[in-house]
Amino acid sequence: MTYAVQELVVRHVSPLDTAEITELVSDAMWDGPVARWLTPDPMERRRNAPRYFEIFVEHAVQYGEVYGTADDSGRMDGVALWFPLTSMIPPPMDYERRVKEATEGAIDRVQQLDAALDAEHPLEPHHYLAFLAVRPSKQNRGLGSQLLDRHHARLDRAGIPAYLEANDPRNRDLYLRHGYRVRSVIDLPDGPPIWSMWRPPMV
Ligand SMILES: CC(C)(COP(=O)(O)OP(=O)(O)OC[C@H]1O[C@@H](n2cnc3c(N)ncnc32)[C@H](O)[C@@H]1OP(=O)(O)O)[C@@H](O)C(=O)NCCC(=O)NCCS
Numbered sequence: 142m143t144y145a146v147q148e149l150v151v152r153h154v155s156p157l158d159t160a161e162i163t164e165l166v167s168d169a170m171w172d173g174p175v176a177r178w179l180t181p182d183p184m185e186r187r188r189n190a191p192r193y194f195e196i197f198v199e200h201a202v203q204y205g206e207v208y209g210t211a212d213d214s215g216r217m218d219g220v221a222l223w224f225p226l227t228s229m230i231p232p233p234m235d236y237e238r239r240v241k242e243a244t245e246g247a248i249d250r251v252q253q254l255d256a257a258l259d260a261e262h263p264l265e266p267h268h269y270l271a272f273l274a275v276r277p278s279k280q281n282r283g284l285g286s287q288l289l290d291r292h293h294a295r296l297d298r299a300g301i302p303a304y305l306e307a308n309d310p311r312n313r314d315l316y317l318r319h320g321y322r323v324r325s326v327i328d329l330p331d332g333p334p335i336w337s338m339w340r341p342p343m344v
Contacts (some may be wrong), residue, residue, distance in 0.1 A: 159202055161217050162209070163195045169274035170194065174333035175308045179247045179254065192243035197271055198222065200233040205271070208291055210284050219275040219284035223292055227266040227301060250329075257327050261337045263304055268296055270305040273312075289319050296342055303340040308333065316340075 170176060171190035172183075180186040201207055201222040210219040224230055233239070241248050262269075270292075275284045296303055306327070307313035313323070313336045321338040328334060 159195070159198055162202070162207065162220050162222075163191050163198045165217050165220055165276060166194045166198060166222075166272055166274045167191045168276055169280075170272065173308050175254065175329075175335065178329060178332040179244065179250045185245065189243055189245060189247075193240070194272075196233050196236065196239050196243065201271060204230045206268075206292070208288055210288065212279075218279045219288055220272070221270065221274075221288040221292060222272045224269045224271055226269050226304075253330060257329060258306060258335070261306075261325055261327055263324075263339065265302065267302045267304045267339075268292070270303060273305075285315065286319070289316075293319065293340070293343075296340075297344070300342045300344075302342055305338050307336040307338055313338070 167190040205224045208221045209217045212218050244251050316338050321340040324337045324339045326334050
């Protein structure tokens with residue numbers, strides 16, 4: 142089946158769009174290896190996911206470039222949240238307070254995660270893929286690849302590299318197939334590996 146990729150590039154979206162993107166990102170990401178490490182209890186993890194991801198979705202909608210795919214009824218089923226770090230972007234507003242509220246007892250781990258990711262984040266200008274999320278019932282049908290291709294084509298035309306962190310071996314392999322190379326493996330204390338990955342522009 143072929144899906145059309147609908148470009149959203151939402152900079153000034155209504156609160157409704159933010160809620161829909163947050164719901165989709167939470168649905169896809171709440172049970173991943175890093176989320177499990179942050180919040181081992183499944184009920185607490187599921188409950189807190191929307192408040193945690195909302196911080197980044199709001200930030201991406203304001204400062205980033207967000208692309209989505211929608212099904213026939215218009216429901217969003219895949220989304221990519223990019224930050225163009227070719228110029229300075231301020232951190233999310235009120236980050237510490239919000240993340241504390243969103244993660245209950247997991248704040249120490251969130252801080253460890255943030256510090257580990259920050260330490261590896263490249264300083265060269267690039268676009269950063271903060272989240273790529275496809276609704277679980279729609280995974281493995283090419284939506285994630287189409288979203289990647291869409292933005293990579295633009296980066297390649299402009300000669301801009303891309304960076305991301307892969308949180309499990311399967312999505313790491315997806316990114317390898319899309320031209321990324323592993324830069325380093327980030328270790329979390331007693332946690333899963335995270336692969337930091339870099340994609341030079343293709344000519
Ligand atoms: C990773 C993800 C965005 C890929 O989107 P997709 O539309 O399923 O991907 P495509 O159909 O284009 O490509 C299929 C490949 O995606 C990867 N993939 C598919 N489902 C996956 C999942 N649940 N977890 C991790 N990787 C997955 C695999 O590499 C798969 O190839 P394989 O079947 O040969 O292993 C999507 O599966 C997803 O949202 N997963 C959960 C959240 C996540 O891991 N996001 C990435 C954070 S870095």
